[in-house]
Amino acid sequence: MKIQRYKHDSLCSYALGMTLTMELLLKKPEAARTVYISPEIEKNRNYDAMDALCRDKHIPIVTSEKAFNILSPKGNCFVIGVFEKFEERLSDGNHVVLVEPSDAGNLGTIIRTATGFGLKDLAIIRMSAVSGTETGLTDQNAPAGKTGEANRRTAVDIFDPKVVRASMGAIFRIRFAYFDTFEDYQTAYPARHGYPFMLQKTSRSIHDVTFEEPFSLIFGNEATGLPDSFAELPGLQPVIIPHSNEIDSLNLSMAAGIGMYEATKKT
Amino acid sequence: MKIQRYKHDSLCSYALGMTLTMELLLKKPEAARTVYISPEIEKNRNYDAMDALCRDKHIPIVTSEKAFNILSPKGNCFVIGVFEKFEERLSDGNHVVLVEPSDAGNLGTIIRTATGFGLKDLAIIRMSAVSGTETGLTDQNAPAGKTGEANRRTAVDIFDPKVVRASMGAIFRIRFAYFDTFEDYQTAYPARHGYPFMLQKTSRSIHDVTFEEPFSLIFGNEATGLPDSFAELPGLQPVIIPHSNEIDSLNLSMAAGIGMYEATKKT
Numbered sequence: 001m002k003i004q005r006y007k008h009d010s011l012c013s014y015a016l017g018m019t020l021t022m023e024l025l026l027k028k029p030e031a032a033r034t035v036y037i038s039p040e041i042e043k044n045r046n047y048d049a050m051d052a053l054c055r056d057k058h059i060p061i062v063t064s065e066k067a068f069n070i071l072s073p074k075g076n077c078f079v080i081g082v083f084e085k086f087e088e089r090l091s092d093g094n095h096v097v098l099v100e101p102s103d104a105g106n107l108g109t110i111i112r113t114a115t116g117f118g119l120k121d122l123a124i125i126r127m128s129a130v131s132g133t134e135t136g137l138t139d140q141n142a143p144a145g146k147t148g149e150a151n152r153r154t155a156v157d158i159f160d161p162k163v164v165r166a167s168m169g170a171i172f173r174i175r176f177a178y179f180d181t182f183e184d185y186q187t188a189y190p191a192r193h194g195y196p197f198m199l200q201k202t203s204r205s206i207h208d209v210t211f212e213e214p215f216s217l218i219f220g221n222e223a224t225g226l227p228d229s230f231a232e233l234p235g236l237q238p239v240i241i242p243h244s245n246e247i248d249s250l251n252l253s254m255a256a257g258i259g260m261y262e263a264t265k266k267t
Numbered sequence: 268m269k270i271q272r273y274k275h276d277s278l279c280s281y282a283l284g285m286t287l288t289m290e291l292l293l294k295k296p297e298a299a300r301t302v303y304i305s306p307e308i309e310k311n312r313n314y315d316a317m318d319a320l321c322r323d324k325h326i327p328i329v330t331s332e333k334a335f336n337i338l339s340p341k342g343n344c345f346v347i348g349v350f351e352k353f354e355e356r357l358s359d360g361n362h363v364v365l366v367e368p369s370d371a372g373n374l375g376t377i378i379r380t381a382t383g384f385g386l387k388d389l390a391i392i393r394m395s396a397v398s399g400t401e402t403g404l405t406d407q408n409a410p411a412g413k414t415g416e417a418n419r420r421t422a423v424d425i426f427d428p429k430v431v432r433a434s435m436g437a438i439f440r441i442r443f444a445y446f447d448t449f450e451d452y453q454t455a456y457p458a459r460h461g462y463p464f465m466l467q468k469t470s471r472s473i474h475d476v477t478f479e480e481p482f483s484l485i486f487g488n489e490a491t492g493l494p495d496s497f498a499e500l501p502g503l504q505p506v507i508i509p510h511s512n513e514i515d516s517l518n519l520s521m522a523a524g525i526g527m528y529e530a531t532k533k534t
Contacts, residue, residue, distance in 0.1 A: 113521055116510035173513055207532060241528070243383035246440055254380055254524045257517075261508070261525045265474060 003036075003067050006161050012082050013159040015169065016072055018046055021081035023169025025050065029057040031083040031172075036067040041078040050079070071161075085159050088175050090121040090189065094214050096260065097194075099125040099182060100155050100221040101252065107156050108166020109253040110219075115170040117264040122176040123185050123216075126155045182218075182230075192216050194236040196226050197259055199249060203231065203238035211263040219259070222252045270303075270334045273428050279349050280426040282436065283339055285313055288348030290436025292317065296324045298350040298439075303334040308345040317346070338428075352426050355442050357388040357456065361481050363527065364461075366392040366449060367422050367488040368519065374423050375433020376520040377486075382437040384531045389443040390452050390483075393422045449485075449497075459483050461503040463493050464526055466516060470498065470505035478530040486526070489519045 006013055012033060015024045024032050035054055041047065054061050071080055096114050101107050101124065114122065155178070156163065164171050179185040195211065196218040218236075220226030231238040241258055243250060250258070273280055279300060282291045291299050302321055308314065321328050338347055363381050368374050368391065381389065422445070423430065431438050446452040462478065463485040485503075487493030498505040508525055510517060517525070 109518055109521065112514055113517060116514040116517055118511050168514065170514055244385050247379055247383040247435065247437055250380060250383055250524075251376055254376065254521065257521045258525055258528045261528075 003064070003070050005070060006159075008157050008160075010085075010159075012084050013164065014071055014161045015081035015083065015164050015172075016077050016161055017165075018050065018079045020164060020169045021079045022046075022050060022053075023172045024081040024083055025053045025057065025059065027169075027172040028083065028086065029053075029059070031086045032057065032059045032081055033084055034082040035059060035061045036064045036071075036080040036082065037061055038068050038078040039063055039065055087177055090123060090175050090177055092189075092214060093121060094119055094263070095121045095123055095189065095192070095216040096256070097123045097125065097182075097185060097216050097218040098155070098256075099218065099226055100127065100224075101219075102154075102156055102222050103252070104156050104160045104162035105166045106222060106251070106253040107158060108163045108168075108171070110256045111163070111167040111174060112170045113253070113257045114260055115167075115173050117260045119217075119260055119264065120174045122174055123189075124155050124158060124176065124178050125182050125185060126178060126180050189216070194218060194233070195239045195259075195263070196220075196230040196233075196236050197255055198228075198231055198238045198240055199225055200228065200231055200238065200240065203240035206239050206241050206259065206262050209237065209239050209262075215263060217256070217259050217263055219252060219256045225249070270331070270337050272337060273426075275424050275427075277352075277426075279351050280431065281338055281428045282348035282350065282431055282439075283344050283428055284432075285317065285346045287431060287436045288346045289313075289317060289320075290439045291348040291350055292320045292324065292326065294436075294439035295350065295353065296320075296326070298353045299324065299326045299348055300351055301349040302326060302328045303331045303338075303347040303349065304328055305335050305345040306330055306332050354444055357390060357442050357444055359456075359481060360388060361386055361530070362388045362390055362456065362459070362483040363523070364390045364392065364449075364452060364483050364485040365422070365523075366485065366493060367394065367491075368486075369421075369423055369489050370519070371423050371427045371429035372433045373489060373518070373520040374425060375430045375435075375438070377523045378430070378434040378441060379437045380520070380524045381527055382434075382440050384527045386484075386527055386531065387441045389441055390456075391422050391425060391443065391445050392449050392452060393445060393447050456483070461485060461500075462506045462526075462530070463487075463497040463500075463503050464522055465495075465498055465505045465507055466492055467495065467498055467505065467507065470507035473506050473508050473526065473529050476504065476506050476529075482530060484523070484526050484530055486519060486523045492516065 015021045021035060051061065067080055068077065096119050158176060193212040193215045195215060230236065241250060241255055282288045288302060318328065334347055335344065363386050378389065425443060460479040460482045462482060497503065508517060508522055
């Protein structure tokens with residue numbers, strides 16, 4: 001297998017480090033292809049556990065200095081799990097829906113938090129098809145001096161090793177699927193209770209919402225939020241997390257975390 | 268004034284970008300010393316507003332290419348606000364207490380979220396003086412392959428420009444103070460309701476806690492959490508945010524955000 005830096009069109013991606021590789025081997029062994037180890041690895045008890053797992057699943061362990069030079073030049077990583085990209089149909093349970101998320105760290109954090117709250121189905125919408133006035137929602141990920149501008153971007157790649165890392169390996173514990181538009185998602189998963197998280201003051205406060213199941217918690221892009229038109233879509237109940245006007249908005253992963261916390265509190 | 272990269276022992280720090288500089292000028296003008304502008308700046312309506320504010324507050328605007336070469340080499344920043352470091356006594360209202368936070372991004376995000384929930388007093392404890400078995404709490408900020416290890420660190424510097432940036436300027440809207448130990452904090456602010464957020468299953472679920480005011484919400488380090496001994500300190504009510512055992516822990520800023528959301532919900 002040719003070792004090359006991750007690109008969006010690569011067939012495989014990488015779990016960098018022992019912790020992430022163990023998550024891969026334990027929770028998604030069918031996707032694992034190879035485990036690279038550094039010549040400098042310390043073969044301790046953790047290593048033995050990994051070695052046993054690889055034997056059991058028939059996954060080769062290959063010593064390669066080159067792999068680490070290319071994939072983890074910082075030198076603090078001694079194990080890399082190579083896995084084939086995967087995608088599967090979501091369950092009919094509760095979903096988290098991210099519309100055009102653009103930041104790898106946020107996506108990973110949301111996956112980790114969702115897993116913690118038992119939400120294991122994630123839909124990612126590449127483009128918000130419903131057009132409308134964009135909100136002034138800004139986020140720390142917007143370039144300095146450019147906050148407040150609407151930078152329309154395509155959704156982040158969930159297989160980016162940065163997402164895998166920020167998820168702490170929880171990516172191997174969830175189901176996820178990409179959709180080109182929100183309408184495509186709705187067609188695939190109709191008859192659900194949809195809760196778009198908005199900044200509009202006319203939305204219902206999360207304190208007063210009873211989340212009915214199966215639900216879809218819908219969150220917009222870091223810089224632009226959800227288009228206003230999500231408040232008008234039939235069958236959706238817009239929700240707002242009240243905060244003081246001293247900040248423009250909560251950051252995306254924070255809003256998603258609070259939304260997921262509240263929606264799953266009584267389930 | 269000599270322009271130099273930020274160091275922990277510098278007397279001044281920097282707000283990089285127009286948005287952060289405007290927050291500085293509007294909310295903490297007494298700390299502002301100089302505003303550097305790039306020769307390439309576009310003198311639009313936002314610039315005019317900043318210019319007027321600087322005149323009004325007698326803060327010099329200095330054109331300097333050098334300042335940007337040194338302080339923002341990436342070249343996407345056209346305004347830098349220089350400010351003198353500040354610290355002030357906390358109010359007797361509700362507090363957020365961070366014990367040895369180590370990550371600048373997390374600290375900034377927590378400041379932004381706290382401001383959004385009206386919590387404008389932050390205590391940072393440099394070292395947890397109460398010793399005890401460390402929890403296995405891990406975080407995405409721990410180095411790859413080293414998660415789960417207890418890396419005892421000193422608290423992050425709140426004036427690091429990365430914190431200023433991640434706070435989206437909310438740092439200029441809050442009061443904060445450093446303490447060497449938690450005991451020092453307790454001595455300075457006695458007779459409060461303290462809620463340490465723990466991972467111990469014996470802690471009370473946040474769903475069942477009624478937060479009495481004035482409260483102190485206490486959160487531990489990213490990698491190690493709060494020492495177990497915080498659960499034993501007299502007068503404190505340990506709290507847990509329940510999550511599945513599929514993740515080790517919520518990330519620090521997420522746990523803090525959810526804690527702050529819940530504690531301020533009814534106030």
